[in-house]
Amino acid sequence: QVQVVESGGGFVQAGGSLRLSCTASGLPIEDHAMAWFRQAPGKEREWVQCLNWSGGTTTAESVKGRFTISRDNAKNTLYLQMNSLKPEDTAIYYCAARTTEYCSSRQTDFNYWGRGTQVTVSS
Numbered sequence: 001q002v003q004v005v006e007s008g009g010g011f012v013q014a015g016g017s018l019r020l021s022c023t024a025s026g027l028p029i030e031d032h033a034m035a036w037f038r039q040a041p042g043k044e045r046e047w048v049q050c051l052n053w054s055g056g057t058t059t060a061e062s063v064k065g066r067f068t069i070s071r072d073n074a075k076n077t078l079y080l081q082m083n084s085l086k087p088e089d090t091a092i093y094y095c096a097a098r099t100t101e102y103c104s105s106r107q108t109d110f111n112y113w114g115r116g117t118q119v120t121v122s123s
Contacts, residue, residue: 002026002112006095009117016085020117022078022095027112030073033098035110036080038091038119045094045107049080053101060105063089085121092116 004027008020020036033052039045049069050058057069068081078095096110104110 002097004095004097004112004114006093006114006117009093009119011120011122012085014085014087014121014123016121017081017083018085018119020080020082020093020095020119022080022114024076024078024095024097024112027076027097028073029071029076029078029097031101033101033103034069034071034078035096035098035103035105036067036069036078037094037096037107038089039094039116040088040091043091047105047107048093050103050105051078052103056103058103058105082119085119087121087123090119090121092118 003025035050036048051069066084094116095114097112
């Protein structure tokens with residue numbers, strides 16, 4: 001049974017940084033596409049970044065140049081390094097995994113989801 005768990009959220013001032021982590025028990029993340037999504041208050045959940053099996057990444061325009069997705073295969077852990085945070089980055093951040101190795105930006109293409117971790121950026 002696959003279990004996805006996020007951690008690392010918290011409060012930060014605008015301009016600050018946070019690193020989110022995601023562990024996926026029962027699923028070797030190096031063989032699967034993994035992504036981060038987020039949902040701001042009152043808004044739809046949106047895709048942030050995806051990392052495919054070969055290390056290739058795709059990134060939403062809103063976070064380009066500020067967020068970096070990466071993984072540690074030995075720890076089977078996915079990361080999201082968030083720099084230059086803005087108040088509009090405030091959201092619940094979700095980690096998601098596909099059963100295939102290729103990236104997608106569509107929520108319905110992801111099979112396993114964590115419960116999310118809250119990120120709050122104050123102005």
